Amino acid sequence: MQVRRFIRLAAYTQLLPVLESGEETTLIGGQAVMEGVMMRSPQSYCVAVRKPNGEIITESKPLPKVADRYPIFKLPFLRGIGTLGQAMKLGVQALQFSANAALSEEEKSKDPKAEAKPISSLAMTLNLGFSLIFFFFLYKFVPLWLTTQLQKSAPQLSNQILFNLVDGLIRIAIFLVFLYGISRWRDIHRVFEFHGAEHRVVFNFESGKEVNIPNAQSFVTFHPRCGTSFLIVVMLISMCIYSLLPFTDFASKMISRFLLLLPIAGLSYEIIRFAAKRPGSLLGVITAPGLWLQRITTQTPSDDQTEVAIAALQGAMELERQQGGALVIA
Numbered sequence: 001m002q003v004r005r006f007i008r009l010a011a012y013t014q015l016l017p018v019l020e021s022g023e024e025t026t027l028i029g030g031q032a033v034m035e036g037v038m039m040r041s042p043q044s045y046c047v048a049v050r051k052p053n054g055e056i057i058t059e060s061k062p063l064p065k066v067a068d069r070y071p072i073f074k075l076p077f078l079r080g081i082g083t084l085g086q087a088m089k090l091g092v093q094a095l096q097f098s099a100n101a102a103l104s105e106e107e108k109s110k111d112p113k114a115e116a117k118p119i120s121s122l123a124m125t126l127n128l129g130f131s132l133i134f135f136f137f138l139y140k141f142v143p144l145w146l147t148t149q150l151q152k153s154a155p156q157l158s159n160q161i162l163f164n165l166v167d168g169l170i171r172i173a174i175f176l177v178f179l180y181g182i183s184r185w186r187d188i189h190r191v192f193e194f195h196g197a198e199h200r201v202v203f204n205f206e207s208g209k210e211v212n213i214p215n216a217q218s219f220v221t222f223h224p225r226c227g228t229s230f231l232i233v234v235m236l237i238s239m240c241i242y243s244l245l246p247f248t249d250f251a252s253k254m255i256s257r258f259l260l261l262l263p264i265a266g267l268s269y270e271i272i273r274f275a276a277k278r279p280g281s282l283l284g285v286i287t288a289p290g291l292w293l294q295r296i297t298t299q300t301p302s303d304d305q306t307e308v309a310i311a312a313l314q315g316a317m318e319l320e321r322q323q324g325g326a327l328v329i330a
Contacts, residue, residue: 006127009099009119011188013131016091017227028205029225030312031091032195033098034187039198039312040090043323046315047094048308049101056308059097060315062323063090080269081262096124138178140257143171148250161243168239175235179296189299196221197301197309199294205313216306221298225272228297229290233268236289 012034030039036049046060066082067074073082100118147167151157157166182188203219204211238257241264247253301309 006123008187009095009124009127010131010134011182011185012095012099012191013092013127014134015182015188015191016088016095016131017231028202028313028316030198030202030309031087031094031227032191032198033091033094034191035102035194035308036098037194037198037201037309037312038090038094038098039201039309039316041316041320044316044319045090045094046312046319047097048312048315049098050304050308051101056311057101058311058315060319062319076270077263077266080266080273084265084269092124092128096121136258138174139171141254142174143167144250144253144257146170160245164239164242167242168235171238172232172235175231176293179293183296192297192299193301194305194309196298197305198312199223199226199298200301200306201309201313211310211313213303213306213310216310217301217303221300222291222294223298224291226290226294226297228293230268230272232290232293233271234264237268237271238264 016031028039028041030037032038033047033049035051036047038045038047040063043063043065044060045063046058048056048058050056063086066086067079070082073079096119144167147157147163147170150166151163157163183192197216199221200216200219201211202223204216207215207219209215238260241260242253242257245253245256247256
């Protein structure tokens with residue numbers, strides 16, 4: 001049972017960058033979690049999860065801005081790194097809450113005599129560490145190794161631009177195959193449905209209309225601030241930046257990919273931020289593939305799933321009001 005728990009959590013953790021959306025401004029953002037949704041406002045967040053018995057439980061907490069605590073993260077490029085770091089930390093916390101609510105009840109329903117053991121912070125830390133290693137291996141090491149092997153039989157890959165183009169295309173292909181394959185898993189398909197519910201409720205809020213199930217269900221599930229769009233932009237920007245590096249040996253290329261991960265993430269954040277506010281711009285075109293890919297990572301939610309997303313939004317908004325925050329339509 002513990003091994004199955006770990007595998008399920010690892011799958012969810014690996015998808016955190018895909019499921020996360022929003023930014024640290026006056027905007028509302030969120031993330032799908034296990035059998036629920038986390039919604040984030042500028043200074044608060046709320047996780048709402050539907051238990052197997054149908055009850056919706058929530059957890060709301062204040063969310064201090066990273067830029068207020070560390071002013072350096074107000075600077076362009078650095079603000080993206082700070083925001084993304086906080087988003088990942090918050091995502092892990094929200095996932096832990098949802099997993100404890102969903103998995104414990106699920107295991108008790110299968111065996112009433114079983115003692116529900118909450119998932120510890122240590123277990124989540126180990127899970128996150130495993131997911132990071134898996135991420136670097138799958139998206140950094142494997143594409144670079146495969147391209148290096150191809151270069152031995154295709155000397156034209158000695159061209160720096162062509163080498164990194166092939167490396168980038170392999171990385172994107174691996175990402176697409178991974179996403180499609182994991183989407184066939186029933187648990188993950190449900191997460192993608194909650195992901196769609198989160199996007200629809202955010203759209204509903206941003207429209208200024210009353211937030212309710214019928215209004216939310218009238219919106220599309222594709223959102224430009226989605227983590228799926230962000231990851232595609234990261235991969236495209238990576239191809240360009242890696243082509244400018246002078247390194248020719250495998251070790252130097254691998255080390256540079258590790259060291260440039262955060263700078264590239266910061267640059268990609270700025271592009272997504274700009275494109276979200278100017279959808280008709282050239283940079284908006286760069287984010288288009290991410291919107292197409294959301295046909296996999298967001299699915300049509302049921303009314304029950306949309307109700308959970310609304311509960312998460314209302315919880316975040318209520319705590320925001322208590323703290324004197326102002327929710328502004330961006």
